[in-house]
Amino acid sequence: MKLANLCTALAFAFSLVFISCKEGVKKDEKPIDVQELTKDQPETHGTELKESDITLSTPLDQTMVSTGKGIYELKCQSCHKLTEEKLVGPGWKDVTKTRKPLWIMNMITNVDMMLASDPEAQKLLEQCLVRMPNQNITTEDARNVVEFMRNNDGEK
Amino acid sequence: MKIFQPKNLQYLLIAVFAFFFLESCKPKGAQSAAGGDASKAYVAPGKYDEFYNFVSGGFSGQMSVYGLPSGRLLRVIPVFSTDPEKGWGFSEETKPMLNTSHGFVPWDDAHHPEMSQTNGEVDGRWVFINGNNTPRIARIDLKTFRTAEILEIPNSAGNHSSAFVTQNTEYVVAGTRFSIPLDNMNGDVPIDSYKQNFKGTVSFIKVDSTDGNMKIAFQIRTPGVNFDLSHAGKGNSHGWFFFSCYNSEQANTLLEVNASQRDKDFIMAVNWKKAEEYLKAGKGTKQSVRYAHNKYSDINHSATSTIETEVTVLDAKELAEMVYLIPCPKSPHGCDVDPTGEYIVGSGKLAALMPVYSFTKLQKAIADKAFDGDYEGIPVIKYEAALHGEVQKPGLGPLHTEFDGNGNAYTSMFVSSEIVKWNVKSLQVLDRVPTYYSIGHLCVPGGDSRKPFGKYVIAYNKITKDRYLPTGPELTQSAQLYDISGDKMKLILDFPTIGEPHYAQAAPAELINKNSVKFFKIEESQHPYVAKGEGQANIIREGNKVHIKMTSIRSHFNPDNIEGIKVGDEVYFHVTNLEQDWDVPHGFSIKGANNAELLIMPGETQTLKWLPEKAGMFPFYCTDFCSALHQEMQGYIRVSPSGSSVPLSFGTGRKPTPSAAKEP
């Protein structure tokens, strides 16, 4: 019983310390999270696309094909050939036949998410050893690139 | 099982308490580990600082950016001095930024950064900073944290009382530290003809409110004195500018003694709204001068340098009611205006008191013509007529004053090595705290604006002696952070600084970080040699000039094999970084280059000029660790003797040609 009393006293003492400690941790009164501000900037990167975001149509939209070609030459050609040959990344020949458009577009616009979660993407990283860079391509332009890929794969 | 007996519950309770005790201690634990006051400077790993601190680099010519309260160095922005690390002044694009009427000047002495203001409050858009030696003002864009513009100041030598702004950044000012024969006068005169031939000027430079571009609106010609520091009026005193001046003795030698003869020098009060009227009325004289105006474009990724040839000068002696002199004891240095704009503090380096002037009294003195004669035709206001009061025995060697927005002023004392806190209205000294050692400037976040953010005062010291591990005869310079949230100032952190820190400014991070650019959009580039994609990688020979349009992306260059370059060629590597992701720069360096590396931000094109002097094989590589295959990011350039018939050829990932196999 004596021990119990001692413990009660200790508990009291601790609760005091607890209170005094708590005071030092006072919530910062500043409502602005500076770190969030940096992240908040508009950046065409990072929103996961869903199946419903994408519609394919035939015949190919030739305007989209040529816009897609422009994006390819500016941002993709350094690493991807239009043949089957692997350069830094895999060649694009027949990519639309082996991958779903959703997978391709997420790989373009959400490469960090894909490399973190998608087993196929991870397999490619093991083969190529270079993380595909985020090239800040908008969803719309990623769709144009898919149209260009379909054209490259012989679709009409 | 009887564990739910009340007695046992006690033990559990204690254990739970203990657990919470630990929890409550733990998050703070990391902070309190640094202890009492010092914990206030602690910013946890991965967390942002609360303030940006822009610190002049002094004789480094640059401006450094620190986080506060941690004192962590975030970036050194090259301004007036070349920086081989960043290719500043070495790349073809940045060379024009350092052009002056004296040609390319690779160094200067940068003293006083001042952030742009809107309605007297720091707006986080630009920082202006003076080049002291070859008089210039630079504007740094806080979207890119780069120097966007440099304007040379004619009729000036030693641009010290600069680069302070008016409350809506209508103007940024410059003022000559050395009076000289003006640029259109014959300077080949005896030095001791100072009194006849030497004149001073202060310059008002218009700042475009949308893009920040600078243009000299007018200069005011003054008697020959030394201008030291300045600050704009604000609130009630908006429309006026105050400059401290010394050497009213007009000595031209041994100023240490000869410029300290008179009891009082002056604070020069300039009614710039009046000056604008005179300018509009055509009272200015157009003077033929030469000065460089350099601008950097983030679209062209290149700078241009233009030599301007004219400036309009207003004569302070001839144009009445524009300029007045207020006596100020003993070689005034700091000239600081409190947040209300009512009080103007003069700090005589050698004075044993600090005068505080009242703007209202100054206006009355002018209206009453309470003059004490004139100085070379400029009316001198009666000292007492403009005086609010004197801070008695503030300390020895008062230099500069900043304000906290609660009616308090903080003055740096060089000789007695301390910061002295005093009340602006009552002039009573409230607190003093030592600095280690010999403080020069000091800074309160927003401390010279209408809305200081307070919280800290930072001392920028001239001497460190034993404060840090010794590093030979040349020791680091330092800053010291004091908490001013309570009645007493408390030292919480020492941190080393680059160059020699003079003035500094600080502002809440949220004003700035949200606008920080992450990369340049490659689609928007209008660089004349941009390669928008590897398909545009190319080599163009124009006589002996060879332009190589090269791309870089993780992790190869295109082209990375180049042949057909000859001794005597002038080779330009125009390297475009094709990345479009945050924090992925590429570097470029080539063996034996007599300049520097290039450091190319995503979406940017930068150019290195290279003069191959002998035949041979010259490797180049990426200097910025960009990926796991960074070490593979390299290439070769083959240099043949002049007159060689090796054809121009280039590429990346090409198979060996049959002819190549045949070559010895």
Next chain:
Amino acid sequence: MKNLIKIFSAIIIFSFFIACNNENKESSTADNTNTTTAGGQEAVQDDESEKDIVKIAVGSKDHTTLVAALQQADYVTALSNAGPFTVFAPTNAAFDKLPAGTVEGLMKADKKLDLQNILEYHVSIGVFKEDMMQDGQMIDQANNKKITISKGADGKIKVNGTANIVAAIKASNGLVYVIDEVLLPPAKN
């Protein structure tokens, strides 16, 4: 079972206590190093560099009164700083010429401002070499009062008409003139 809980709880409490305690220890050491206020530049350990004004005074057996006065007035730090200063340093004998009890009176805590005022009157900010001094020259002192220099035909310099410059010693942060009289600041200047 009951005892087991007791022991277990005790161990938990004890270990937490230790953990927190350790942090407290760390905090106190860090605190000490961070907020040290152990004097200014006079405390810098450096026997190799040229001596500053304070070190010269401290090293002189003829200036013990002056050194004691500087300490009492808290001016040791200031005179160890970069300066530059010209210090007119009265010898012990000079202080002895003052009416009996003057020095003792000034050394009292409540007379600190008077003592500071007198000492400041012996310090000019700037370096005034003898060959630059002219007859009749006025020099401003740190207390905002002036001294007057007189230069005789023989080139001998006197301060305020009576104090003789006995010796001139160059210091790292200025000049020390040893003088044979204490300079008393005028009430008005």
